Amino acid sequence: MHKIEKIFKKLKSQNKKAFIPYIMAGDPDLEKTMEYILILEECRADIIELGVPFSDPLADGPTIQRAAERALKAGVTLKKVISFVKKLRQHTQIPIVLMTYYNPVFKYGEESFINDAVDAGVDGVIIPDLPPDEGEGLIKLSRKTGLNTIFLVAPTSTEDRIKKITKACRGFVYYVSITGITGSKLILEKTFKTHINLVKKLTDKPVAVGFGVSTPEDAKMVSQIADGVIVGSAIVKKFFEHPLGATEFIKKLREEME
Amino acid sequence: MKKKTINSKDKRGYFGQYGGRFVPETLMPALLELENAYSKLKKNSSFQKELKHLHETYTGRPTPLYFAKRLTKYLGGAKIYLKREDLAHTGAHKINNALGQALLAKKMDKHRLIAETGAGQHGVATATGAALVGLECEIYMGSEDMQRQSLNVFRMKLLGAKVNEVNIGSRTLKDAINESLRDWTTNVRTTHYVLGTVFGPHPFPVMVRDFQAVIGREAKKQIIKTEGRLPDYLIACVGGGSNAMGLFYEFLNDNVKMIGVEAGGRGIDTGEHAARFAGGSIGVFQGCKSYLLQDADGNVLGTHSVSAGLDYASIGPEHPYLRDMKRVQYTFATDDEALSAFELLSKTEGIIPALESAHAIAETVKLAPKLSKNKIIIINLSGRGDKDVQHVARIKGIEL
Numbered sequence: 001m002h003k004i005e006k007i008f009k010k011l012k013s014q015n016k017k018a019f020i021p022y023i024m025a026g027d028p029d030l031e032k033t034m035e036y037i038l039i040l041e042e043c044r045a046d047i048i049e050l051g052v053p054f055s056d057p058l059a060d061g062p063t064i065q066r067a068a069e070r071a072l073k074a075g076v077t078l079k080k081v082i083s084f085v086k087k088l089r090q091h092t093q094i095p096i097v098l099m100t101y102y103n104p105v106f107k108y109g110e111e112s113f114i115n116d117a118v119d120a121g122v123d124g125v126i127i128p129d130l131p132p133d134e135g136e137g138l139i140k141l142s143r144k145t146g147l148n149t150i151f152l153v154a155p156t157s158t159e160d161r162i163k164k165i166t167k168a169c170r171g172f173v174y175y176v177s178i179t180g181i182t183g184s185k186l187i188l189e190k191t192f193k194t195h196i197n198l199v200k201k202l203t204d205k206p207v208a209v210g211f212g213v214s215t216p217e218d219a220k221m222v223s224q225i226a227d228g229v230i231v232g233s234a235i236v237k238k239f240f241e242h243p244l245g246a247t248e249f250i251k252k253l254r255e256e257m258e
Numbered sequence: 259m260k261k262k263t264i265n266s267k268d269k270r271g272y273f274g275q276y277g278g279r280f281v282p283e284t285l286m287p288a289l290l291e292l293e294n295a296y297s298k299l300k301k302n303s304s305f306q307k308e309l310k311h312l313h314e315t316y317t318g319r320p321t322p323l324y325f326a327k328r329l330t331k332y333l334g335g336a337k338i339y340l341k342r343e344d345l346a347h348t349g350a351h352k353i354n355n356a357l358g359q360a361l362l363a364k365k366m367d368k369h370r371l372i373a374e375t376g377a378g379q380h381g382v383a384t385a386t387g388a389a390l391v392g393l394e395c396e397i398y399m400g401s402e403d404m405q406r407q408s409l410n411v412f413r414m415k416l417l418g419a420k421v422n423e424v425n426i427g428s429r430t431l432k433d434a435i436n437e438s439l440r441d442w443t444t445n446v447r448t449t450h451y452v453l454g455t456v457f458g459p460h461p462f463p464v465m466v467r468d469f470q471a472v473i474g475r476e477a478k479k480q481i482i483k484t485e486g487r488l489p490d491y492l493i494a495c496v497g498g499g500s501n502a503m504g505l506f507y508e509f510l511n512d513n514v515k516m517i518g519v520e521a522g523g524r525g526i527d528t529g530e531h532a533a534r535f536a537g538g539s540i541g542v543f544q545g546c547k548s549y550l551l552q553d554a555d556g557n558v559l560g561t562h563s564v565s566a567g568l569d570y571a572s573i574g575p576e577h578p579y580l581r582d583m584k585r586v587q588y589t590f591a592t593d594d595e596a597l598s599a600f601e602l603l604s605k606t607e608g609i610i611p612a613l614e615s616a617h618a619i620a621e622t623v624k625l626a627p628k629l630s631k632n633k634i635i636i637i638n639l640s641g642r643g644d645k646d647v648q649h650v651a652r653i654k655g656i657e658l
Contacts, residue, residue, distance in 0.1 A: 055557040056427065058436045058544065059282045059443070065426060077555040102280055103542045107556030129280045129542075133270065154284035156446060161286065179284050180444040 003095050003123050004148055004171035007046050008206040008227060017257050018172075018228030019044060020208055021235050021250065022099065024051040024067035026076030028240075030084050034091070036239055036246075041094050043250040049126065049230060052081050052100035059128040061183030063233040067240065078104040078113070086120035097124035097150060097171070105130075105138070114141045124148030124171045132168035139168055150174050153199055153207075155189060166203035172228060173207045175199060183233030186212035188221075196225055216256040223257040271460020274582060275540075276548050276575035279459040281439070288446045293461040295366050300468065305361070312357055316390070317347045319472065323480035323636070328606040336490070336629035338622060340609070340639040341477045341505060350612065350641030351473060351501045352383035356452055358469035360387030363450035370394040370445065373452040374438040376403055376431035376497070377567035377614065378410025379641055380454030385419035387452070395419040398437040400429040403566045406649045428560045431497075431570045435544050455498025456574035459545035463574050470504025477636055478508050485634060491625070492516045494638040495617040496588065497532070497567050499574035501640035506586060515587070518577060519621045521563035522590035530562035533590040534573045535581065541572070548575040564593035564653070565613035565646070591620035599623055600643060600650065612641030613649070 001009070011018055021040050025033050037048055053071035057064060078100060085096055098117065105113050105127065117125065125147060132139065132151050142149045148171030153162055156179060166173050175196055178184055199207055209222045210230030222229050231253055238246040271277045271293075279289060299305045313319040322345065326338045343351040356373075363371055371388045372395070375381030381397040388395035397414050401423045404411050414421050427433035435458075442451040453462045456470070481489050492509060494502035496518040506516050523531030531537060534549040541550030543558060551559040551571040563569040580586040591599070599619035604610045611619060618637050626635060643650075651658050 056432065056436055056543070058439045061440075062426070072557065077557075079555065103550075103552065103558075104556035106542050106547075107552065107554070128282050129545075131279065131281070131283055131286050133286070134278055134280055152283040154282070154286075156284050156287045158287055161283070165283065176282075176284060179446055181440045184444065 002146060002148060002171065004047060007095065008172060011046065012227070017223040017226065018046040018206070018208060019254050019257055020047045020049055020228050020230040021045050022049040022051060022230060022232030023239065024053060024064060024071050024236055025081045025084060026053060026071030026074050027067040027236065028070050029074045030076065030080065033084065034088060037088060037094070038092060039247055040250060041092055043247060044254050045094065047095045047097060049097045049099050049232070050081065052078050052098055052104060054101040054104060057101060059181055061181040061233060063183045063237050067236050078108055082116050082120045082122065085122050089121040095123040096121065097126055097148070098122055099126040099128070102127050102130045110138050111141055114145055114147050118145045118147050122147065124150050126150045126174060128152060132165055135168065152176050155179050155192070155195055159198065159202070162199055162202050166199065166205060169205055173199065173203060173205050174230070175207050175209045175226065176211045177209050177222065178212045180211065182211055183214070184212045186214065186218045193225060216252045219253045220256040229257055271464065273576045273579035276546070276578050277460055277463060278547050279545065280542050280547070281459045281545050282443060284443045284446060289459055289461070296362060296461055296465050299362060299365060305365070309358055309361060313472065317353055317357065318345060320476040320480070321345050323477055323484065325484070326607050329603065332606050333623060333626040335626040335631065336633035336635045337631070338626060339481065339489070339634065339636045341473060341636055343473060343501065343638060343640045344609070344611065344615070344642035348379070348383050348386050349644065350379040350383065351470060351504060352380040352454060353386065354472055354504065355454065355466050355469040355500060356380065356383035356387040357390070359450065359452045360384070360391045360393065363393060364391045366450065368393070368448060368450040370396070370449040371452050372396050372398070372438050372441050372449055373454060374398050374431065374434035375454065376434065376569060377565065377612070378403070378407040378414070378645060379567065381419070381421070382410050382413050382417065384452045385414045385417035388419065389417050396441070397421045398424050398434040398441070400424045400431060400434050402429040403431065407566055407645055409648065410645050430561070431566065432544070432558065439544065455500040456503045456576060457498040457544070457546065457572065463546065463576055466500050467503040467507055467576065470500050471507045473501070473504035473638065474506060474508030477505060481634070481636060488512050488514055489634040489636045490515060491633070491635040493519065493618045493621050493635060495519045495568060495614045495640065496573060496577060497521070497570050497614060499577045501638050503574065503576060505636070505638040510585065516585065517621055518586055518588045519617045520588060520590040521565060521568035521617060522592040522595070523562040525592055526590070531590070532561040532563045532569050532571070534571070535588045536590055543572045546575045548572050549578050564596060565617070567612070567614040568617065589621060591617040595620040597650065597653065609639070610643035610647070611639055612643050613646045615640045
């Protein structure tokens, strides 16, 4: 069984939810990123979603856009992030899921990317601008190496699409809580619960919810419905603006999920 | 020759290896809905009739095909005709697409239109379409473009649109598209995104081309009426590539040479340009696979052109396909060449062209003298230059 699958299974048996924080690799530099990942692990993160900076992150709001700009300025690239994970593996075995836009992967070459990422110890990949419709090649190659492909389900996804997407997912299903970009205010539509329950009915795979989860209260609310809670912009912002207060904030997020 | 259209069996919207639908899942259902609605309306004769009527009574179509006698004489070679899209309402070909999509959005019960704009022409056209059919309208525009096209910003406001300044990234067209896609992702249930060129996720490249194809249909009839035969060359500037596709599409089966002119900026070796074929490689950007100016790690490079409408890192996916098929040839004109052509057309013909269109004229300046006098060139004069007058004065160091 794959590492991520095992984690969800274990948490489920304990009646717990997965905490999946996101940070941008290289914001402000890779040394700090290493430090932050170890802090997140200490705060009982279960899986780390590690952002790869891209020049045009069209699914992201201003917080992550700016973080990407800082990381690009520091010279961080997909190649460097992969080597970074290799180095990180000397310190921690926490599952790492890369969140990258498609063009860096395309430019790298899908096959080389998957081989190098798996070799470095990357466990999964989320590509927000690659729907499974366009991901056939990547899915096929990932199956050979055991890299988890995590696709996004949106509030607008129809039943047919939910089936198609969840079928292409390995590890977990990423449910986008809102129609919008990362870091937006979490205003859950009335249909949220119905829709996410439909997703859960259509798949046995764990469903983690992200986009717009920014406060411990949001985390608590979402954890009551989902198998995992993804928090991105709020943590990126904390580390950038008040790095000293970040640990406390992250611990609080974790506590509210229990 | 078989008509070079999208392979109808490929439902994913590919032109050979280019195109596709690379967008966040939130937008996928909207694109499928749009594809469905468009394919129905495309065959719906009352929709087509309504659009045609609007083009005749509102846009001012057909636009004239004008024989540029003095320019022809000056260059001393092939006969040069101008397809006068600059005379269409709002001053550029952009209105052909914007009106089509505004009508479509209305039929789809959307109550809000959004659009990106570079030179401002597409923003003005969309604001016009929104006013005409009675929809709310918001335009995204890079702050650098707002500065060089301030006149168009005010026009959009006069037309009742809200203009949002985009202050991130390179602050030009690509960033305006990112912001429009973000807005669309957020408001997808109520909003239609009027993409302004033959770019982005399927069905936009096909749909925008279809709305622009009226240019080539008219030009073909007009040249046959005037000259009794087809032209030898078609020349158009290529940013995203909608005016070029609009002119070329009708002639793809014919024995007519076609040239697309990209923005050479300050020269290819300076890196400050927007010539995707001369300086780019295949990449995936803003919804589709095409040629892209990018670095070795797949990040999108900054671009430069004197004309905001050509200042873009990628190109509509049908263009690399037509290039691979050797059906269309692509070249570029530098800022300086475009600026000279801008003045040349103004002085020889009394027509001030848009700086974008001036790139097509610059190529004609190189080509026409090499051709014999019985050859015929049609240039797509895609827009008028009123919007560029202040910008050109600034470049020349003249205070107005």
